Amino acid sequence: MQGISAIFLDDGGVMNDNALRSAGWQRLVGEFFVPILGGDQAAWAEANRVVFERILEFLTAGPQGQDYIKWWDDYQALWLREMAAFVGVAAPKDYAQCVELADEAAVYITQRVRAAYPGATDAVHAIHGMGIELFTASGERSLELDGYLTGMGIRSCFRTLYGPDLVNQAKDGPEYYSRLFWHANVEPKSALVVDDNVLAVAWARIVGAKTCLISASPPEHAPVDLVIPSLAELPSVIKDHR
Secondary structure, three states, X not given: OOOOOEEEEOOEOOOEOHHXXXXXXXXXXXXXXXXXXXXXXXXXXXXXXXXXXXXXXXXXXXXXOOOHHHHHHHHHXXXXXXXXXXXXXXXXXXXXXXXXXXXXXXXXXXXXXXXXXXXXXXXXXXXXXXXXXXXEEOOOOHHHHHHHHHHHOOHHXXXXXXXXXXXXXXXXXXXXXXXXXXXXXXXXXXXXXXXXXHHHHHHHHHOOOEEEEEOOOOOOOOOOOEEEOOHHHHHHHHHHHO
16 A cells, blocks of 8 residues: 555445446436336336346447447447337437437436445545545446446545546556556556456556455455455555555
8 A cells, every 4th residue: 555646446346336226227217218208117117127138248348449439329329229119119310319318317317326335435535535536447437427426425535537438448458547547647556446356456457556356255366466345444454554
């Protein structure tokens, strides 16, 4: 922890529980779309579940060298059109309108989902209070991150919310972290990257950052500097090592 002046936090799996968040999306998606496109909330909830599974291959494959922002817009349009077809209502015919409406839905839903891990919010406030600069380093876009962290009441603790859209690079290798540190004007050696994914922390370490893996059962010989079971433990670790 010596010399750390900036911490880059992943979101899903570190600050928020993805399983709880998925349930929140299913509950809220109809609340947003019913007044605009029609249908009923139960149908939209089921559509969100079914369509996400149906197009998961598109999402997990990633942009594969394409422009990230265009690839994500394509995903957004596909997601909305597939859900509307499942519910039996008409989505906007115009591609740009589909993307815009999907983004509006994301803003509405992310601000209302409650999926924070126990102690995560307090941990962020505590680290911020130590004078350490906070950033995200997530596979989610900055728009969604803004909603989630606003809903948690911790948005003001972060300087910049990094997702792939801000650096036009998917979170799929060391280049993602190189672009983050360059954009944030942070020396990698003074940064700590916190993630629940062993590959992600390995990529961050390649470019010179210190790393912390969030895991209750880490693999042996994980290529990380620190392993803790939850983000709630991080403030005390920082204090002990300062």
